Amino acid sequence: MDKIFYILSVATIICACMVIISKHPIRSILFLVATFFLISAHYILLNAQFLALVNIVVYAGAIMVLFLFVVMFLNLNKEVEAHKGVFSWFAAIVSGGSFFLIVIKALEQSKLLINDSPNHSIGLVENLGHVLYKEYLLPMEISSVLFFIAMIGVVLLNRKEKIVKEN
Amino acid sequence: MENSTPEIFSAIPLTYYILLSTALFVVGLIGVMTRKNIIIVFMCIEMMLNAANLMLTSTSAYYGNSGGQIMVFFTMAVAAAEVAVGLAIIVMVYKNLKTTHIDIFNKLKG
Numbered sequence A: 001m002d003k004i005f006y007i008l009s010v011a012t013i014i015c016a017c018m019v020i021i022s023k024h025p026i027r028s029i030l031f032l033v034a035t036f037f038l039i040s041a042h043y044i045l046l047n048a049q050f051l052a053l054v055n056i057v058v059y060a061g062a063i064m065v066l067f068l069f070v071v072m073f074l075n076l077n078k079e080v081e082a083h084k085g086v087f088s089w090f091a092a093i094v095s096g097g098s099f100f101l102i103v104i105k106a107l108e109q110s111k112l113l114i115n116d117s118p119n120h121s122i123g124l125v126e127n128l129g130h131v132l133y134k135e136y137l138l139p140m141e142i143s144s145v146l147f148f149i150a151m152i153g154v155v156l157l158n159r160k161e162k163i164v165k166e167n
Numbered sequence B: 001m002e003n004s005t006p007e008i009f010s011a012i013p014l015t016y017y018i019l020l021s022t023a024l025f026v027v028g029l030i031g032v033m034t035r036k037n038i039i040i041v042f043m044c045i046e047m048m049l050n051a052a053n054l055m056l057t058s059t060s061a062y063y064g065n066s067g068g069q070i071m072v073f074f075t076m077a078v079a080a081a082e083v084a085v086g087l088a089i090i091v092m093v094y095k096n097l098k099t100t101h102i103d104i105f106n107k108l109k110g
Helices: A002-021 A025-045 A049-074 A086-109 A125-134 A137-166 B014-034 B038-063 B067-097 B102-109
Strands: none
Touching: A002 A025, A002 B014, A002 B038, A025 A049, A025 B038, A049 A125, A049 B038, A049 B067, A086 B014, A125 A137, A125 B067, A137 B067, B014 B038, B038 B067, B038 B102, B067 B102
16 A cells, blocks of 8 residues: 555656646646546545546546647647746745745644544545535535636637627 | 545555645646746646645545545636636637737736
8 A cells, every 4th residue: 555655646746747847738738637647546545536536527637628728729839938047947946845844844843633533435425425415505506606607707708809809 | 345444544644645745736836936838837726726635635534524525626616617717818818919928918917
């Protein structure tokens, strides 16, 4: 079990680094899809099966296909993007590394109280569905309103463009 | 299947999951600060969201409390809506200005 976790973690970090290193947009999108699949594998390892499925369907299935579609639609394939300077990389790595160090030191000094006999089956589809529809029914319905508003927003954004062109 | 308790909870401490999700978050942060293509920056923001999701899921699984996983579900819903609107804005800006360079996007200030 340890080995699976370590292999998955190293693969996740490597794929995440390849996303920001690779210069081709489509290649970094594909690496991001791989990262999301590996995170889903982590969810399965944690026995959160519902989230693993939702992660694959929503992130790898819908969102990344949207990204891929937009990149192909905008025809960015040939355009080689100019990176920011070495100074920018230096500043980013220093600030990110210091954030990581802060978290490590905070974890060293904190005691995580672990529940001795937690309920390991909370992540299954049935149990999570019960919780979702009993205790969190109102937020669930509100999120559907949010999707509706997002749909209206997207349609409105593209409609404005047409009106401007006609005038 | 339901009664089997995974060994991961005894084999791997929760700290490792927190470190992993922090590392993913830092990689996303570095990407946001260094890349110039707005689409890549947007993808790095998605990666940071996923790091937060991983942290919430692992803590909820270790503590046996389903609130964290419900929170992750709503985060995914909000992320999907956000990506749809954000990509629509990017496509519109590209139609008008023919670029996805990130410095152009300060024209959104109006």
